[in-house]
Amino acid sequence: MRKENNDRMGWEENVRKVTPYVPGEQPENKKVIKLNTNECPYPPAPGIRKLAGSIDYSRLRLYPDTEAKRLSEALCGYYHIMPEQLFTGIGSDDVLAMSFLTFFNSGKPVLFPDITYSFYDVWAGLFRIPYQQKKLDEKFRIVKEDYMTENGGIVIPNPNAPTGVLEGVDVLEEIVAANPGSVVIIDEAYVDFGGESCLKLIDRYENLLVVRTFSKSRAMAGLRIGFAMGSPKLIHYLKDAKFSFNSYTMNMLSVELGAEAVRDEKYFQDTIKKIVATRERVKKELLGMGFVFPDSKGNFIFAAHPEVPAKKIFEELKVRGIYVRYWEKPRIDNYLRITVGTDEEMDILINNLRSIMKNKPE
Ligand SMILES: *Cc1c(COP(=O)(O)O)cnc(C)c1O
Numbered sequence: 218m219r220k221e222n223n224d225r226m227g228w229e230e231n232v233r234k235v236t237p238y239v240p241g242e243q244p245e246n247k248k249v250i251k252l253n254t255n256e257c258p259y260p261p262a263p264g265i266r267k268l269a270g271s272i273d274y275s276r277l278r279l280y281p282d283t284e285a286k287r288l289s290e291a292l293c294g295y296y297h298i299m300p301e302q303l304f305t306g307i308g309s310d311d312v313l314a315m316s317f318l319t320f321f322n323s324g325k326p327v328l329f330p331d332i333t334y335s336f337y338d339v340w341a342g343l344f345r346i347p348y349q350q351k352k353l354d355e356k357f358r359i360v361k362e363d364y365m366t367e368n369g370g371i372v373i374p375n376p377n378a379p380t381g382v383l384e385g386v387d388v389l390e391e392i393v394a395a396n397p398g399s400v401v402i403i404d405e406a407y408v409d410f411g412g413e414s415c416l417k418l419i420d421r422y423e424n425l426l427v428v429r430t431f432s433k434s435r436a437m438a439g440l441r442i443g444f445a446m447g448s449p450k451l452i453h454y455l456k457d458a459k460f461s462f463n464s465y466t467m468n469m470l471s472v473e474l475g476a477e478a479v480r481d482e483k484y485f486q487d488t489i490k491k492i493v494a495t496r497e498r499v500k501k502e503l504l505g506m507g508f509v510f511p512d513s514k515g516n517f518i519f520a521a522h523p524e525v526p527a528k529k530i531f532e533e534l535k536v537r538g539i540y541v542r543y544w545e546k547p548r549i550d551n552y553l554r555i556t557v558g559t560d561e562e563m564d565i566l567i568n569n570l571r572s573i574m575k576n577k578p579e
Contacts, residue, residue: 234307237564238339241542250565252395252556255378255407255517257560258438259488262481265437266476272473281469283460288472291479292444296416302447304456307466309406309430309443313372314340316426316445319458320400321346325369330359334378334404334550357382357511364394374404376412378436379542379554381513383412390415400451402426407515408487409434410496416446423448426455433516434489435478442467458481465487492516496557502567506574519549525577533573539566 220455241254260266260545273510279352293300317340324347327487329337331350343349348509351363351568357380364371371392376383389474391399393415403415414429432438437548460467478485496516503520505508510520521527556565 235343238336242540248538248563250539252558252566255556256438257432257433258562259434262478262484264477264481267479269474269485272440276469280465280498281467283464283474285467287476291476292493295479296349298446302419302452304445304452306443308432309335309428312443313404314427315455315459316402318344319455321370323369325367327370328364328368328374332379336373337372359384361388361392361450362497364392368399370399370405371396371401374406376407376514380511380517380519381517382511383514386413386415388398390418393425397424398466400424400426402428404428406430410516411493411514411518411548415421419447421505430477431475431535437478437505440471440474446530492557495560495563499557499563506570513578517554519552519554521551525574527553534569537569539569545565
């Protein structure tokens with residue numbers, strides 16, 4: 218017994234120990250109103266269903282195209298960029314992780330906000346990259362001067378998650394311009410819901426990488442499609458790292474169906490319009506109930522109630538079959554992140570919040 222234990226101690230010392238990211242729950246019960254992971258409440262474009270049904274299944278025995286050409290062509294056409302400026306991956310999580318691995322090797326700390334996407338510090342931990350979290354101001358805004366000190370790289374989501382706060386492209390450009398010695402990543406997972414993109418800056422700044430995903434605005438979280446746009450030099454280094462890891466990252470179905478999603482511009486715009494209209498309506502309802510929140514430009518609202526603890530509301534909603542997201546973390550432990558669902562789902566949420574507020578749990 219004792220020896221076995223010692224052996225395990227031996228190898229365990231050399232394990233890469235990490236604290237993994239904790240994703241929002243994916244309940245099996247389909248009746249749950251799921252407002253906890255910022256998925257799109259509407260299905261993907263109708264053409265995808267048709268195409269999915271007509272794909273020749275015998276092609277699945279072949280390896281997929283390493284360059285994800287069909288998807289790349291669609292994206293390059295849509296965003297008016299050259300193929301040398303585009304990198305695709307398995308969701309933006311894959312693209313971001315690969316970017317951390319590729320660009321953050323100076324040994325100097327990488328900078329990102331203290332309240333932000335909780336995967337950044339996990340990747341930094343996984344890759345042994347030192348980092349510093351810069352405190353957002355009391356309105357959850359970025360203090361740009363914080364990002365003008367010596368650093369090994371910068372990551373900023375715009376709009377930020379989970380706050381929904383959007384920064385202007387002018388502020389982000391100042392940060393990019395002030396840091397020619399490091400790569401600046403702007404994570405635009407939610408920019409389609411009303412933000413201005415930094416994409417127009419990639420021709421001017423070699424050190425800027427703009428990262429996007431199909432998981433939120435394009436309703437395809439299940440297919441895992443993400444991409445990055447930047448200077449040909451950045452993209453080249455990113456591809457070298459990726460092809461040293463796994464050459465076949467994007468599967469055949471994601472490539473084909475993702476390309477089809479890009480083709481249906483009208484469906485895309487209509488879906489976004491619906492979500493934005495619902496978001497604005499829900500903001501008014503929440504204000505009426507006494508909730509406070511920073512103005513969100515994402516498909517979610519980060520709300521607190523001055524009288525009822527967020528944790529209580531979170532638990533009460535869960536009992537009632539409505540899942541939202543809650544973090545027991547400093548500065549945000551009285552906030553709930555509520556994904557914007559369909560109008561019907563949000564009406565049920567609002568009714569339940571009203572009934573919870575009436576009883577005012579302590
Ligand atoms: C959802 C999200 C991602 C990851 O999306 P993928 O599904 O991996 O494409 C990345 N960044 C932020 C800020 C997100 O909220």
